[in-house]
Amino acid sequence: MSPGSPVSRSVVLAGGGTGGHIEPMLALADALLRRDDAVRITCLGTARGLETRLVPARGYDLRLIPPVPLPRRPTVDLLRVPGRVWRSVADTRAVLRELSADVVVGFGGYVALPAYLAARRERVPVVVHEQNALPGLANRIGARLAARVAVTMPGTALRGAEHVGMPLRTAISTLDRAARRAEARAAFGLDADRPTLLVFGGSQGAASLNRAAVGAADRLAAAGVQVLHARGPKNTDVAVAAAAPGSPPYVVVDYLERMDLAYAAADLALCRAGAVTVAELSAVGLPAAFVPLPIGNGEQRRNALPVVEAGGGLLVDDAGLSPAWIGDVVVPLLTDPGALAGYAARAAAAGARDADERLADIVLEVAER
The missing domain is CATH 3.40.50.2000 (Glycogen Phosphorylase B;)
Structure with missing residues (x-):
């Protein structure tokens, strides 16, 4: 006006x-x-x-x-x-x-x-x-x-x-992940056709997510999974060795300015379960492994439960998140296109x-x- x-x-x-x-x-x-x-x-x-x-x-x-x-x-x-x-x-x-x-x-x-x-x-x-x-x-x-x-x-x-x-935001609510996938992966320096894990812990990052994801880097790469990892602007000690030629990229950034492109690039997210995060992921049909914040009144777990119970995501306690859990649970899901598509469809059905x-x-x- x-x-x-x-x-x-x-x-x-x-x-x-x-x-x-x-x-x-x-x-x-x-x-x-x-x-x-x-x-x-x-x-x-x-x-x-x-x-x-x-x-x-x-x-x-x-x-x-x-x-x-x-x-x-x-x-x-x-x-x-x-x-x-x-x-x-x-x-x-x-x-x-x-x-x-x-x-x-x-x-x-x-x-x-x-x-x-x-x-x-x-x-x-x-x-x-x-x-x-x-x-x-x-x-x-x-x-x-x-x-x-x-x-x-x-x-x-x-x-x-x-x-x-x-x-x-309309950039999220109108996002067509499939139509934007090639553009999004190119924007982050990712390969066009590899299964892709998005890791983020909110605007400041999350130490437990950072440790677990970096610790699982070798298993993810061995399975052909590439990673887009937002570590948080203050967590400059979070890094992985440069990928060998032909290996899946592991891209580490401080912060994701374009969450719409991050969602379009990914096949699965590993993240906290804030209310906006859960709502955005389900709205765009991106399944997630939710790791609720271990402090507070338990609201993040409650936020994630409707999507998880609908079959659109996974739930793991912060204390239970580890490189081994990522290797044993996340990697098999990311490398099973049929199972991943089912999770994505059920996540979208739970969203608004x-x-x-x-x-x-x-x-x-x-x-x-």
Whole structure:
């Protein structure tokens, strides 16, 4: 929407902190603008979150409010939350009044709770989207105040939950892996026709995945499997010897800027099980060996279970991941085209490509009331 243009609706999105909150927020923003370029979209965030970089880069207005860190479980720290919330709610109420907000959409995290409470005080309707199978405190509170509640995982325990899936970037949701495979493999210096393993542990990498994959390099190469491995920008000690002429490439990069091409290049992923990762892989039909983060509240395991139980992936505990496990489990799957195709089809059946549009429908319905 260009400056000075008439505004059809004012939508405020609250999803700062981590990529798991920000990416679905921006995917929804894109979907809303595709529907109506007169929609005014404003994102709420904090000065310490990734949103300070990601939101302006996508062309959206970002307003900063004081963060409200929330404990994952009721603890003594919860008693300190009201004092932190008060100032943030007051600042957020001022933003909602300035913007004449028609609806607030929250994705959980530091920004969402004050946004929900401010919206309640300003009588602005709320829509909640929960990415994980195990909801956080902000969204558990928000669901009690919301006009509509959308969730990524079926069976998520939130009041009034509607299963819509995870809003994804169109570069992912429209990806045709087969059509882009040759281009993608060439972009990463991979051979055109070898079975390909993609290894990544999130934006910062994962030490256990790095150790296991590098330790299995010889067995992977002996089976004719090539590897694209994102080690994380700080893990410069992760390296493998240059492949001998004619051997399968093992390509190590710090970070994958083009996840769409990485997914297109791969036949199987070895990765963590963050909500966005699981949703992206299933949407594009790329099976994975999921290695849930071994700390926290177990949400990553819960995220992966629907895809694994549908037959679209494998699940291994972080403590059980080893070079031997990769050699004994991953290599046989990667070298069995029929089995791999079955896993890919079942992963795709468990995914959702249109969650951004479905969530946009809900948001616009609420805004028009």
